[in-house]
Amino acid sequence: MHRALTIREFIEMVVDEDTRPFSLADPTLLALALTCRTFQEPALDMLWASQYGLGHLVQCLPEDLWTYSDNSMDSVTLREPTRATTQQDWQRFDVYARRVRRLHHEDDPHVHIRLKFFRECHVSGPLFRWLLSSRPSHQLLPSLSFLGLGWTEDTSSKYYDSAHTLFGPRLTELDISTPRLANTNVLNVILLHLPLRSPDVQSLRANESRYRESDCQPIPTGILPALKGLEKFGGSIFLTFDSLAGLSTLPNLTEATLLFDKQRAIGQLGTEGTAQTLTFRALERLTTRMTTMADAEALLSVCCFPRLQEISLTTTFESNSGALDGVLRLIHDRCEHAILESIQIRSGANEHLADVVHDITAASFRRLYDFRHLRKFGLNTKMRIILDDDAVEEMAKSWPRLEYLHFRSPPTSATLEGLAHLARYCPSLSSLCIDVQTRGTVVSADVIPGGGFCNRALEEIEFCMSFPYGNEAKIAAFLNAIFPNIRRLDWVWRRVWDIILVLRMASEWEKHASK
Template identity: 25%
Template sequence: MRDRLYPYLHVCNAGPAPSIATWLRPSYPAVPSSSRVMHPVLQIDEILVDILSTVDRASLRSLGLACKTFYEPAMNALWYRIHSLVPLLACLPEDAVERDEHGSVDWNSCIPRALTSTDWARFEAHAWRVREYIVVIGYRYYPSLFDLSHAMSLAIIAHFGDRPMLPNLLKFENEHIGLCTKDAQLLLKPPVAVRVARLDSKSGDDTTGALIANLLIIRDLDGIEELSVGAHEAMSSELFLLAGMPRLTYLSIVINDSWVTPDWMSQFSTLPAGSFSALRTLKYSSTALDTGIGAGRGDIEQFLTTLDTFLAKATSCMPFSCLMVKFHRAKWHSQYEDKLHMLCSCIAMHCPTLESLVITTDKGKPSARAVLPLCNIRGLHTLKLARILPSDLTPDAIRTMGAAWPHLRELHLGTKHPDPGITATVTMLHALLDALPALAVLGLPVRAHNALGHSAPEQLAAATRPIVPHAALRLLDLGRVYVPDFGIEQFAAALVRLAPAAEVRSSWLHARSSQAEYHVKQERNARVLAQRVSELARERQL
């Protein structure tokens, strides 16, 4: 009887694949760890959200059915994110929609009779709980899940009219706008207050008209603050449909396979100066640079040419202060350092007033020369070179950075290659903190598993030499740090003397099962290191 009253809870745990359980994931947003650190005394509702974020769906179902007190919070957690309208359609009466042999409803279901307001009651009772609607990549191979039958579309339009189906929707993501053509039309109706939207297309999708149609719908929503646009085909005038959006503060442009030609960018000159008046963050990226010469796809030369032209034209009407550049699968080999130098020079030339810069790639190990052109951007407050750690970040190079960025508050350096070890890491910490007095957040991953793991105690002792404390540093991220058992105490002591007020973090990635035991020890030692740093810092304060 209870399953009959709450069909969504029933279908979440029933039926062979593909079942609704595969379309819905445990997705209630967890309270960020940073929030727990900043606010150790949580309110009752915050504690409840934190608990429910870790509960599986079966337990949420039992909780909602067994206790009236937890019914509403459990239902809110269960319905927070959906990946299609299928779960909501399952709330319709059994005789209102045709079902398959498993009792499930799909988008192609026929309507055997006219639907009344009573039939939609349970649908609407849960629709208001939905905050995120995300069409994920795995469902592109099941187009029937997304293409509503004509009868179903008419039934929805007849009942909701101009009202939004999901009135409290905050986030809309559609990775296959070519397949899912009706999602935006049905869901994104004013006054729905969607703040975050993402439109993407994959190879093979018919995106020419779909992207324009979706952008036209998005443009009419006054509340959009963050927008990501990805296209398989070259973008032309589609981007200019976004001009004039009053609250758009974040814009991400992703070209998946092919590259735009510089010609269409000349249209920027036709836009008035205030076209993107609220824009503060611009992300420009590619997910498919050429993996080999002659492969017929975008390469780094095209990337640099396009980015150079884009920044030259866009900066006049886009007053962004944060720039993010991201590209993957680039086979550069020996040209990597020269190309990265060109990229940094391009950014420094066109964006001299940037306050925040993020560059992400996945290849190469450059020298300091490649990134030194960024020193021409004098107002930088945040610099993230994800997976880029200059191999020869010499004291001279560090002093040059310090002279250029006296107000730099956040610096992240990353690498996919082993570091020299604890001694060299602490030496680099000394130099960076001496040159950058305002630095409050520093990310300096330590990943030298073998070199660090076999360091002798006498080598670690060099890290404990007398130093001048850096009082401004509040957060030190060491990445996947591994410190041997005999080195924890010495390294922790060195870190506390270096930055007595800093919190030490270790972002962790679990390895394959063959290395599970080895990495469990790494994770344990990283946790012990962070705990020991905290203890020593408290003792120092006392």
């Protein structure tokens, strides 16, 4: 045997490479495991590393302990009556169980279809409980680092009343979704075990679905502060001010996704949190979803983000311009100007405001110009954004590093001359969405559009609800001069795009003719 085959790291690299493409991974790994003892252990580790359900492990137990629950062999269940097991019964099971590092266990019809694709077996509720409770002092999957649990309203309680025993000291990622109609304390009961069994968990995503607001129970106060190693937190669970305060104490939390629905928790922020400001000292990325922009304003008013790089706010319903202006003001006041690089705001439609058009003026954006390192800004709203060419110029000068700028709203008053400012002062801008007025576009032989400045990075541009009114040839010439590398335009601008293609062909002909 070549000496290179004695190096564990080299063997692992060979095994990892042989799993590509994915469709051939299992047969290749099996062949490696059966061909040479040198490759056997690494190949088996890779083969068992990620499991969808516990079906394959159950099939490693003696056949008198389990049986197929249907003729299709897609589901296994506990055989009754269950006899007492011996250490020998579990020997083969444990050989493979210690290799499992990722487990997805979901009780959902769509997941069952996926299990068939992976030739997995669905494990029944009684068998699931028996597996986790038959050896109370034994860790079923001692190497488990990722655990995904997902249940529906039809899920048996035998799954979630013992699921916490899968938590182990090596668990670093937990993704859990509780059923809609289960006991309202299901999620909290499971999470209560997390700090004790998996204190070093780094990523937690917990989703709690409820039909009624009264069904929602707040997450116990002591859980989140105890997870000192937590780096990512997300989900749609009920957070009180105390829960939010617990998150703010985590020294390593860099990413948080907070989904607030039906004003849960937000209404309490004003009463519980007015005397205290929560400082998220390590947080770099924040994503939130709330009911209204006023809720977002309430949340930001009690928080401070000195290291935040990205913020994304989404509301279910539209709000008035005053609430949006308040949110922009709080982003300015609560985030470090030299660090924040991305701001994304999206507000939904509100039938109660359908007959009233609210305006957002350039003054609301002006306070954000202090974020000189901003690379991405997006605003999607039904409100009308009032931006003239001077406002666009001021914005372009303030955000010279801008790479992404999207305004999705009813038409504004900016013209193509305003876009020329973006071409001049934002050389890295590669994605643009904005409404423009094109009437009166001027292109002459004496004046180069945009003063001769152009942006060669921009390839994607959308004009939303704008139409190319006026001389389409002049519009095309202007756009081609300031953005010479755009690859496409909206469908309603197809005639302008066709002219741009002709202009580019003519330019190429001139180059060849001059040689």
